[in-house]
Amino acid sequence: MILLKYKAVLLLLLLACFNAAAQPAFTSSDKAVEKAFNWAKEQALHYRGAATDPVGPWYESALPPRSAFCMRDVSHQCIGAEILGLSRENTNMFNLFAGHISQSKDWCSYWEINKWNKPAPDDYRNDKEFWYNLPANFDVLNASWRMYLWTGNRHYIDAPAFVNFQQRTVNEYISIWVLAADSLLKRPAHPNAPVPYNESDSFHRCRGLPSYSEGVQNLKTGVDLVAALYRGMITYSEILNNKGKHKEAAVYAQKAQKYLARLEADWWSDKDDQYYTYYSNTGQFGKDEGETFLLWFDALKDTVRANKTLDRVTAAKINVENMSYYPFLFYKFGRWDKGREYMLLLSDPSTARREYPEVSYGIIEGVTQGLMGISPDARTQTLITIYKTDTAGNASISNVPLLNTNINLAHLSRQQSAIKNTGAKAFKWKAMFYGTFKHAAVNGKTIAVKIGKDLQNKPVSFVETAVNPGQNVNVKVY
Structure with missing residues (x-):
C-alpha cells in the first residue's frame, strides 16, 4: 500500500512538472538515455531557422553550411521536429516541396530549398540542369x-x-522517369537528360539519380528506389481509402x-544471403549502401530476409546519415x-559528425516513438503506447503534440502507464503492455484486458479508454 501511494505521488509530481515545461521534457531511470535526449533536443532546436527568413518558418535539414532543407532529410526529421513543437516549420516546408513540383522539371520538385526561398544553388542551376534523387517524391508523399x-x-x-x-508522383512522374x-x-x-548531355556535369548526370x-557509378536503379x-x-492507396475512394485505392495497392x-x-541473392543494393547500366547487380531504406520504407515482408537484413545493418559500418535512422528503426523492428x-552512440561527443x-x-524520434512506443493514428483518433524495454525502471515524456492535442505520458513500470491530456481534443488511448495479463486497473477500476501481438509477434495485453481534455488516466495490468 505504501508503495502504491508513493507511485501515485510520483505520478502527480511528474505531471505537475510536465505542465510547467514549454518544450517536451524527458526523464528516465536510465540516465544515459535521458542525457542523450537532452543533448538531442538542444542540438535540434539549434537548427531552427528564423520565421522572418524569406522562406518562412524552417529548420536545418541538409549540410549545415547551406542554410537549407532537403527532401530526404525533412522526410526523416519531420516527426522529431513535430515532437519538438516545430509544427509551423513542418507545414511550411512540406507546402514548398509539394508546391514546387512542375512539368518543366519533369514532375520533380526542388531537391533542396534554402532560407532565402530559392532552390539551393549547390543542387540547382535551372529547370533543365539540377541534382535530384528519384526516391524523394515517394519519401515526401x-x-x-x-x-x-x-x-x-x-x-x-x-x-x-x-x-x-x-497524383503527379504516382502517375506522370513514374511514366516520365x-x-x-x-x-x-x-x-x-538518363531518361530526361539535358540536350546536349555532359557526362562530367553532375547537374546532367544526376538529374534523376535513381537512388x-x-x-x-553507372547506376541504373537502386534497391532503395x-x-x-x-x-x-x-501510401497513396491508404490516402485514397481514407477519402472513401476504395476502388481507386485497390488499383494502387495492386501496383505496390x-x-x-x-x-x-x-534483388535477393541466394548466394550471398542478402539483397543487392544497385543494378548498373552494364547489367550487373552490386552491393553497397542502401539496405537502411529497405527498412525505412518497410518493404521487407519476408521475415527471414528482413531479419538477415537487420543483422547486416546492425553489423555494418555506415555513415552518420544512415545511422541516424537506426534509433527509430531498431525499436520498430524489435531490437x-x-x-x-x-x-547513445550518436549522442556521444566522440562520434564524428554527430552535429x-x-x-x-x-x-528524439527514437525516444518518443521507439522507447516510449508513442504511435498516434488520426484516422481513428487513437493513441497507442507501449514501453519498449527489457529492464526495470521508468520513463516519462511531457508536452508531446499529436492528434490536435497534447499529452504527458509516464511509464511507471513495464506494467503501469499514466497519461494526461493537456490539450483541447479527446482521443482514445490504447494502452499496451508486453506479456499476457488477465486484468487491468483503469484509475482503480478493474476491467478485463484484450490480448494481441506486436509486429514481431510478441504477446501484448491492452485496454482502450477515452481520454478527455484535462483528464488523467492510470492503467496497470496484472
Whole structure:
C-alpha cells in the first residue's frame, strides 16, 4: 500500500512538472538515455531557422553550411521536429516541396530549398540542369501521410498542392522517369537528360539519380528506389481509402504488390544471403549502401530476409546519415537494445559528425516513438503506447503534440502507464503492455484486458479508454 501511494505521488509530481515545461521534457531511470535526449533536443532546436527568413518558418535539414532543407532529410526529421513543437516549420516546408513540383522539371520538385526561398544553388542551376534523387517524391508523399497520422491535420493530404503532388508522383512522374515495376532493370540511364548531355556535369548526370546512394557509378536503379516506389503506392492507396475512394485505392495497392514482387524476385541473392543494393547500366547487380531504406520504407515482408537484413545493418559500418535512422528503426523492428545503443552512440561527443541535423532529430524520434512506443493514428483518433524495454525502471515524456492535442505520458513500470491530456481534443488511448495479463486497473477500476501481438509477434495485453481534455488516466495490468 505504501508503495502504491508513493507511485501515485510520483505520478502527480511528474505531471505537475510536465505542465510547467514549454518544450517536451524527458526523464528516465536510465540516465544515459535521458542525457542523450537532452543533448538531442538542444542540438535540434539549434537548427531552427528564423520565421522572418524569406522562406518562412524552417529548420536545418541538409549540410549545415547551406542554410537549407532537403527532401530526404525533412522526410526523416519531420516527426522529431513535430515532437519538438516545430509544427509551423513542418507545414511550411512540406507546402514548398509539394508546391514546387512542375512539368518543366519533369514532375520533380526542388531537391533542396534554402532560407532565402530559392532552390539551393549547390543542387540547382535551372529547370533543365539540377541534382535530384528519384526516391524523394515517394519519401515526401509518405512523410506527408505520416504527418497527417501524427498530427490529425488533414492539410497534409487534402490541400490542393498536396493532392496535385500525390497524383503527379504516382502517375506522370513514374511514366516520365520510366519507373514502372517491369521497367526498373531495363530503363535508360538518363531518361530526361539535358540536350546536349555532359557526362562530367553532375547537374546532367544526376538529374534523376535513381537512388539515395550517391557514390555508385553507372547506376541504373537502386534497391532503395524500388522500396520507395512500393511505399509510395501503398501510401497513396491508404490516402485514397481514407477519402472513401476504395476502388481507386485497390488499383494502387495492386501496383505496390508488383514492386514488392520484383524486389523479392530480382534483388535477393541466394548466394550471398542478402539483397543487392544497385543494378548498373552494364547489367550487373552490386552491393553497397542502401539496405537502411529497405527498412525505412518497410518493404521487407519476408521475415527471414528482413531479419538477415537487420543483422547486416546492425553489423555494418555506415555513415552518420544512415545511422541516424537506426534509433527509430531498431525499436520498430524489435531490437530495443540496438535502438538504445545507437541513441547513445550518436549522442556521444566522440562520434564524428554527430552535429549533422538528422542525428539529433533521429534520437528524439527514437525516444518518443521507439522507447516510449508513442504511435498516434488520426484516422481513428487513437493513441497507442507501449514501453519498449527489457529492464526495470521508468520513463516519462511531457508536452508531446499529436492528434490536435497534447499529452504527458509516464511509464511507471513495464506494467503501469499514466497519461494526461493537456490539450483541447479527446482521443482514445490504447494502452499496451508486453506479456499476457488477465486484468487491468483503469484509475482503480478493474476491467478485463484484450490480448494481441506486436509486429514481431510478441504477446501484448491492452485496454482502450477515452481520454478527455484535462483528464488523467492510470492503467496497470496484472
